[in-house]
Amino acid sequence: MNESAENSGIEKLHLLLFTVGAAHFGCHSSQILEISDYNNHDDDLRWFHDLADYGTAPSYLKPTVITVKTENAGYQRVVIDRMEAITEFSLSRMVPVPALLESRTNQNGIWGVLLRHNQLTLLVDICRMLKKG
Secondary structure (H helix, E strand, C coil), rough: CCCCCCCCCCCCCEEEEEEEEEEEEEHHHHHHEEECCCCCCCCCEEHHHHHCCCCHHHHCCCCEEEEEEEEHHHEEEEEEEEEEEEEEEEEHEEEEECHHHHHHHCCEEEEEEEEEECCEEEEECCCHHHHHH
């Protein structure tokens, strides 16, 4: 059963959930064209921690490559870590970023927060992140 199945009359969003370092993230699955295993011989990859301005690179335990749709029918490949699932959530479970943090988080592509399993999941717009950096 999907985590959002309790609110069948409310709009839903399909999210790809993943972790990088100790942080949990989700992005709209419609941004993703393909998911594949990481091959360290690939040279056209962007690393999620660079897009998210992590500072120090975290350890990637199970790197996975997502191919992201970009403008003009293009694409870019991004390495994420520990893909958890693609699942459906009710929009009512998502909270926008607090106004105090909004200008900084919007620059980084973070648009909201989802509380699941007593952990915060940052909701990101990977296309916006790719435009920025």
